[in-house]
Amino acid sequence: MWVCVWLVALCVCWHGGSPTPVTPAVGCQGPEVLRAAEEGLDQINSDLTEGFILSLNRVYDVSQQTGEGAVLFNLTIDVLETKCHVISRKPWKKCEVKDVDDVPVYGHCVAFISVGKSVELRSYKCAIQQVPATVIVDTCPDCPTVVQLDDPIIAETANLILQKYNRMNRLPNYFTLLNVTGASMQWVVGPAYFVEFTIRETVCAKDTPDVDLTQCKMMDCEFAHKAFCTGSHTTLDDGTFQTKLYIEVKCEIFEPEGAKAEEEAHVRGDSGHQSEDEDHKHAHTHLHPYEHHHHPPNSNQASPRLKGSLGIVVVLPPPRVPPPPRASPAASNCPAKRKTNLGLDRFPI
Known part of the structure; x- marks a missing residue:
């Protein structure tokens, strides 16, 4: 018995005094x-x-x-x-x-x-x-089904929805279509088309008369707003003619990354000057590039990946x-x- 105990102790000492942990x-x-x-x-x-x-x-x-x-x-x-x-x-x-x-x-x-x-x-x-799509239809026969993004009706739907949004939002510049990300269709009183898309702010101001939105360039500065939109329009089809009915739209606008960086720079005190109002906030309905303070890069900060x-x-x-x-x-x-x-x-x- 004592021989066994002695052998175990010898093995423990040989491995550094304690058993090797097992993962x-x-x-x-x-x-x-x-x-x-x-x-x-x-x-x-x-x-x-x-x-x-x-x-x-x-x-x-x-x-x-x-x-x-x-x-x-x-x-x-x-x-x-x-x-x-x-x-x-x-x-x-x-x-x-x-x-x-x-x-x-x-x-x-x-x-x-x-x-x-x-x-x-x-x-x-x-x-x-x-x-x-077959799995969706089997599970939910009345649910919308996928429509190809290159279908002309999808481009028409997205443009109708964007036109309504440009009329109803309070931002000073027009938005233009950036990318259609999804589309589906469901039969209601006629075909109802649902579209998801992203939009970007343009350089065209709404107070400019007779604006051709197709000629408006996207604002390419770091302060341009982007948004993700969902919307739909329903067409009444009585067999003789089609009438476009309800157009619904909902867009979520996101603060430009440049505006966020500028706000952070002000908080850090990197702007190199004092604001007249220390409680100044950047509530960007929109500021043009020349209305922003461009901060030189901080040498102590790592370059973003x-x-x-x-x-x-x-x-x-x-x-x-x-x-x-x-x-x-x-x-x-x-x-x-x-x-x-x-x-x-x-x-x-």
Whole structure:
């Protein structure tokens, strides 16, 4: 008996006085894994330059490597597209996921994320695709169905909606169409078309008579406003002629990045002069470039990283039904439970 105890003690001393710690198996529900996934996805969304903010649905698979003072996670996460455009720069937790009646988009991201004192996204690659139209119709026969963005009726719809918005908003300059991001159709009293698009401020002032909006150049300064718009118009079709009825529009305008940077510069006191009013706020209905203070770069500040430099998002066509089988996770206790259930029984995502 004493011989066995002596041998165990000898082995402990041989390995430095204490047993070598064993790294526990990684699972998809561990707190550090969830922290890496949630904060890493925030950084992925911050890196995107187009499309919509992605929401975390679940961690599907994970592996890890331990380095000096940090753990490098290789995560596969399932994502769902939200209703927030990337120009909003909203955190994904504050964005509503697109539901069945919004043409849902799903996919996954493979991301390398370092976790130590902070979480740092190293690289990522995402692939997303729309849920097939047949699945939507089977689940919700009355829901809108996808329309191709190059359909002439979509361009007409977007222009009608933009015309109404230019008439109703109180900003001094006209906006022009930047990019159509989505379109769908639903039969009401006639075909109703729903369009999502982004717009950008132009140099044309509304108080200028007889403005031809097609000739208005986009404002290319850092203080130009952008907005994300949703709208629709319904056509009454009685079999003899078509009458365009209700046009609805809703736009969310976002503060220009240049204006945000200028406000931050004033707060830091980097402007090099004192404001006459210390409580001065930049409430930008719009200021032209010459009305802003251009601050020289601070030599103590690091240059900002270019957006889109850490990875890519690949948009794939809708898959066939049923979708091809997916490889099983390699890690134990994976995948994690889904956060969102869209109720697509034939098409679990």
